[in-house]
Amino acid sequence: MALDLTRTALQLDSMAVDIKEREVDRRARLQNALAALKSFDVEEYQSRRETHESALNYPIAAITSPPDAAYEPPPLPSDFSVASADGSHIDVDRHSLAQCYLINIGTVVLTYGSKPDARLQAQPKLYARDEDMVLRDEGNDRAEQVEGAVLGAKRAVEEVAALAEVVEGLPQDRPVVAMVDGSLAFIGLRRGVHQDLVFRSILEDGFVMALRRMEAITGKVAVMGYISLPNSAEVVGALRLASCGLGVLESKKCGGPESGRQACDACVGGVRDRDVFGALLQPGQRSEVFGVSSDVVTQYYGDQSVRFFYLNAGSEIVRVEVPQWVAEDTDILGLVHTVTLDQCRRNTGYPAALMEAHEQAVISGGDRRLFSEMLTDVLEGQGVAANLSEKDRSKRMRWL
Amino acid sequence: MTTSKNITDRLGQVVVASTTGFTAHCHELYQAPPLGSLVRCGRDDGVVYGVVAGITTESLDPSRRPMARDAKAESEDEVYANHPQLTRLLATRFETLSVGYRDDVGLHRYLAPLPPSIYSFVHLCSDGETREFTESLESLSVLLNAPNAPQDDVAAAFLRLASTTHSDPRAFLVRAGKELAVQLIGQSQRLNGILRRLSR
Numbered sequence: 001m002a003l004d005l006t007r008t009a010l011q012l013d014s015m016a017v018d019i020k021e022r023e024v025d026r027r028a029r030l031q032n033a034l035a036a037l038k039s040f041d042v043e044e045y046q047s048r049r050e051t052h053e054s055a056l057n058y059p060i061a062a063i064t065s066p067p068d069a070a071y072e073p074p075p076l077p078s079d080f081s082v083a084s085a086d087g088s089h090i091d092v093d094r095h096s097l098a099q100c101y102l103i104n105i106g107t108v109v110l111t112y113g114s115k116p117d118a119r120l121q122a123q124p125k126l127y128a129r130d131e132d133m134v135l136r137d138e139g140n141d142r143a144e145q146v147e148g149a150v151l152g153a154k155r156a157v158e159e160v161a162a163l164a165e166v167v168e169g170l171p172q173d174r175p176v177v178a179m180v181d182g183s184l185a186f187i188g189l190r191r192g193v194h195q196d197l198v199f200r201s202i203l204e205d206g207f208v209m210a211l212r213r214m215e216a217i218t219g220k221v222a223v224m225g226y227i228s229l230p231n232s233a234e235v236v237g238a239l240r241l242a243s244c245g246l247g248v249l250e251s252k253k254c255g256g257p258e259s260g261r262q263a264c265d266a267c268v269g270g271v272r273d274r275d276v277f278g279a280l281l282q283p284g285q286r287s288e289v290f291g292v293s294s295d296v297v298t299q300y301y302g303d304q305s306v307r308f309f310y311l312n313a314g315s316e317i318v319r320v321e322v323p324q325w326v327a328e329d330t331d332i333l334g335l336v337h338t339v340t341l342d343q344c345r346r347n348t349g350y351p352a353a354l355m356e357a358h359e360q361a362v363i364s365g366g367d368r369r370l371f372s373e374m375l376t377d378v379l380e381g382q383g384v385a386a387n388l389s390e391k392d393r394s395k396r397m398r399w400l
Numbered sequence: 401m402t403t404s405k406n407i408t409d410r411l412g413q414v415v416v417a418s419t420t421g422f423t424a425h426c427h428e429l430y431q432a433p434p435l436g437s438l439v440r441c442g443r444d445d446g447v448v449y450g451v452v453a454g455i456t457t458e459s460l461d462p463s464r465r466p467m468a469r470d471a472k473a474e475s476e477d478e479v480y481a482n483h484p485q486l487t488r489l490l491a492t493r494f495e496t497l498s499v500g501y502r503d504d505v506g507l508h509r510y511l512a513p514l515p516p517s518i519y520s521f522v523h524l525c526s527d528g529e530t531r532e533f534t535e536s537l538e539s540l541s542v543l544l545n546a547p548n549a550p551q552d553d554v555a556a557a558f559l560r561l562a563s564t565t566h567s568d569p570r571a572f573l574v575r576a577g578k579e580l581a582v583q584l585i586g587q588s589q590r591l592n593g594i595l596r597r598l599s600r
Contacts, residue, residue, distance in 0.1 A: 108485070110484055110485055111484060112481070112482070112484065116480070116481040116482075116484040117484050118484040118485040118486075118487065118488045119488075120485065120488050120489075346482060346483060347483075352483065352485065356485050356489075359461070359464070
């Protein structure tokens with residue numbers, strides 16, 4: 001049956017009214033957040049953070065200097081390259097006898113300046129061996145299936161590993177900014193009974209290793225993660241800890257507009273970081289650099305711990321994440337700032353290199369169907385029945 | 401005749417092939433031969449000749465349409481320098497009308513028994529090859545009657561380019577005019593239109 005659009009439309013109308021009402025309240029909270037940002041006491045915040053962070057139920061940023069600073073971009077280098085990698089995958093189909101998955105990684109190098117050039121390529125890889133399908137812990141029986149969120153994380157590792165390989169092969173006579181789409185911090189990857197095994201396999205042995213490879217390159221190389229329309233509220237969390245009218249320990253009960261909980265007069269709940277920096281930053285400016293305060297990063301990233309800043313890219317506020325070694329080098333941080341801005345300006349708001357890497361990597365619906373048909377053909381060619389589950393067969397036939 | 405394997409004069413490769421013509425994808429953006437050029441593809445034992453009857457440059461991915469960029473750029477080169485990926489995402493193709501072939505027996509100015517293979521290398525014919533091919537103009541009827549092609553412009557461009565390979569271009573064009581008059585009996589308006597194009 002088709003979706004009942006009449007009933008849906010009525011619910012959409014009701015939702016729009018709610019959003020409009022909440023917007024008035026959100027604006028008042030945004031003013032609270034901006035006031036808290038201007039009067040932020042770094043030392044006092046450090047003290048509160050050290051004492052209370054473990055008891056909080058909301059994320060907070062590590063802030064070591066006044067958070068209301070705004071920086072202009074440095075001049076763009078005359079010659080530079082932007083490398084990017086993105087991935088797409090076909091997940092394990094549990095309705096199929098053939099247990100396998102496919103990861104397609106697109107990589108791009110765009111070179112600007114005296115010798116403009118572009119390199120675009122895609123590399124598909126099929127994983128079907130037993131060791132590909134399961135993460136195993138040597139020495140004990142712990143195992144985790146590679147599918148769903150774990151496969152998504154494995155793909156992210158393949159992306160950054162491919163990026164490292166591309167950047168290692170570039171001439172070192174010009175600066176390079178290596179970009180991935182999304183966060184460098186795998187904070188959302190929490191699943192399975194063997195979480196520690198997943199984190200160690202995915203992060204320590206994969207992602208962090210690839211970041212180290214790029215740090216080791218002699219030339220001027222920066223690595224960054226680009227997050228369009230970020231939903232994070234870690235800086236706002238810090239403002240909440242610093243200024244909540246209910247007090248530090250009670251601040252976790254001080255709710256945003258959706259929580260239905262009590263709110264203090266200075267409440268910043270429901271405000272996102274991008275709202276605050278949208279009001280603070282002029283086009284082209286970046287914010288101060290903050291630290292990701294996450295036990296995942298602390299435990300598994302070692303010397304590659306993640307920092308971030310917000311950038312007014314013209315049409316939106318974006319979040320840029322960089323490893324510690326990028327954040328601590330003023331020149332390289334400036335390179336990230338100015339090149340990210342330039343990439344957005346060249347491509348109507350979103351970095352050109354990321355867009356092209358995505359285009360290289362994307363697996364269309366048609367390609368997915370073809371892959372499925374090829375898989376069936378190959379199995380049948382080997383005399384193996386590519387049995388589908390009855391549920392899958394039912395969905396495909398849709399008979400009356 | 402030369403069938404040079406030198407890749408420097410290779411224009412591109414066949415991506416669509418049929419009995420009546422083939423389409424080539426250029427190795428380099430905007431490097432199609434001019435309308436009316438004589439090109440060849442295939443190996444020594446089976447060369448197919450075609451006349452360029454249409455040139456297209458477009459997005460490689462039909463779902464991604466080019467859009468105007470860099471309104472403040474001072475030159476078109478600047479637009480490509482600012483977006484180096486464009487040269488990899490756009491493609492130039494040219495369509496040809498098959499006008500003859502060469503086999504072990506010799507040169508034939510009518511349709512080949514088989515079309516060229518996909519990915520056959522396409523080369524621009526040398527002056528000597530073009531001169532040899534246009535010693536007889538019997539293939540002109542293919543150009544004048546080709547469906548879905550700007551027949552008269554292709555024929556005029558072909559003759560104009562071919563004339564430059566002959567020692568007496570004017571004599572060649574006079575001979576071509578006579579052949580056109582035979583081919584276009586009762587179509588004086590078309591004939592005059594082509595002759596006007598040849599005289600410019």
